[in-house]
Every structure is written in C-alpha cells, then in structure tokens.
Amino acid sequence: MYFTKAKYGSPVKGNMKTAIYPGSFDPVTYGHLDIINRAAKLFDKVIVLVSINPAKPSCFFTLEERIAFIKKSVTAQPNIEIDSSDGLLVDYFRKKEADVIIKGLRAMSDFEAEFQMALVNKDLCHKAETVFLAADAASTFLSSSMVKQIAMFGGDVSAFIPHAILREVQEKLEKKRLEITGK
Numbered sequence: 001m002y003f004t005k006a007k008y009g010s011p012v013k014g015n016m017k018t019a020i021y022p023g024s025f026d027p028v029t030y031g032h033l034d035i036i037n038r039a040a041k042l043f044d045k046v047i048v049l050v051s052i053n054p055a056k057p058s059c060f061f062t063l064e065e066r067i068a069f070i071k072k073s074v075t076a077q078p079n080i081e082i083d084s085s086d087g088l089l090v091d092y093f094r095k096k097e098a099d100v101i102i103k104g105l106r107a108m109s110d111f112e113a114e115f116q117m118a119l120v121n122k123d124l125c126h127k128a129e130t131v132f133l134a135a136d137a138a139s140t141f142l143s144s145s146m147v148k149q150i151a152m153f154g155g156d157v158s159a160f161i162p163h164a165i166l167r168e169v170q171e172k173l174e175k176k177r178l179e180i181t182g183k
Contacts, residue, residue: 021039028070034104060173063084072165073162088124094125105135
C-alpha cells in the first residue's frame with residue numbers, strides 16, 4: 001500500500017507540530033534532558049509535562065521543586081515549555097491541541113508498559129500518537145529512583161543529574177537519610 005498525501009496529509013508551512021513529554025521527573029536526570037533536547041530538534045514545540053501520577057504517589061520532590069529543577073536544567077530553547085497537570089494526559093493533549101506524545105525507552109521492560117499506555121491513550125483520544133525515543137546508550141540504566149537511592153546513601157550522583165540542581169537534590173536527600181537513620 002502506498003501512502004498518499006490526500007489520506008495522510010503533508011506538512012504545511014506554518015503547521016506547527018507540538019509534542020508533549022510527560023513524566024514525574026523526580027528528579028530530572030541527564031536521560032530526561034537527552035530526550036527533551038532530541039525532541040526539541042524534531043518538533044516545533046515540546047511541552048515537558050510534570051505529571052502527578054497516582055501510580056507513583058510518593059514523589060520525593062514537590063511538584064514545584066520538580067518544575068524548578070527542569071527550568072534550571074533545560075538550556076534556553078525557545079521551543080521548550082514546562083507545565084504541570086494532575087489529570088489525564090489525553091485531556092491535557094486535547095487542551096493543548098498537541099500532535100504527539102513523546103516517551104523515552106531505556107529497555108524492553110519500558111517498552112511493554114509504555115506500549116500499553118500508548119494504546120490506551122490512542123483509544124481515549126484517536127489523535128494521540130506516541131513517538132518512542134530510545135535512550136542514549138549512556139542513560140539506559142539510569143532512573144530517577146536509582147539517583148535518589150544513591151544520593152540518599154551519600155553516593156556521588158554528579159554524573160546522572162545536572163550540576164544546576166545537584167546541591168539541592170543532595171541536600172534534601174541527605175536530610176531525608178538523616179530523618180530515617182537518625183545518623
């Protein structure tokens with residue numbers, strides 16, 4: 001089957017493509033920034049959406065802190081916007097008249113869960129296409145959870161999170177470790 005312009009359309013000058021990159025970003029890592037920067041090269045506008053995820057009810061950093069961390073970490077690019085939402089992603093997608101949802105994949109285990117979510121989003125909103133971006137090889141093992149655990153035990157996370165937020169992340173996690181251990 002051949003794809004025709006009539007059926008699938010063609011890019012029209014002035015027709016901006018908007019992508020939404022949702023996540024908890026608890027905290028933002030170099031892996032997240034890699035996906036953000038690559039998406040910004042592919043789309044006219046990228047909205048980094050800091051989500052409140054009921055499946056992850058115990059975000060360590062507040063919503064405000066996570067947004068601030070991203071703002072401090074993202075290089076000044078006019079096509080990147082940062083926002084937050086506590087509702088369904090597809091509702092936000094419709095509201096922003098977006099074209100694509102971006103998902104970063106580190107491993108096959110990520111794909112299974114993200115593929116299922118993409119199918120549900122498509123079912124809820126037929127326009128919601130999901131584009132998967134493979135993580136950079138250096139970031140395939142990296143997760144925010146791992147960063148928090150390493151930092152909480154005094155490990156060096158400078159290779160995993162932006163320098164602009166390193167001190168704040170380390171101080172808050174050290175404080176939490178002291179609360180838990182009493183040492």
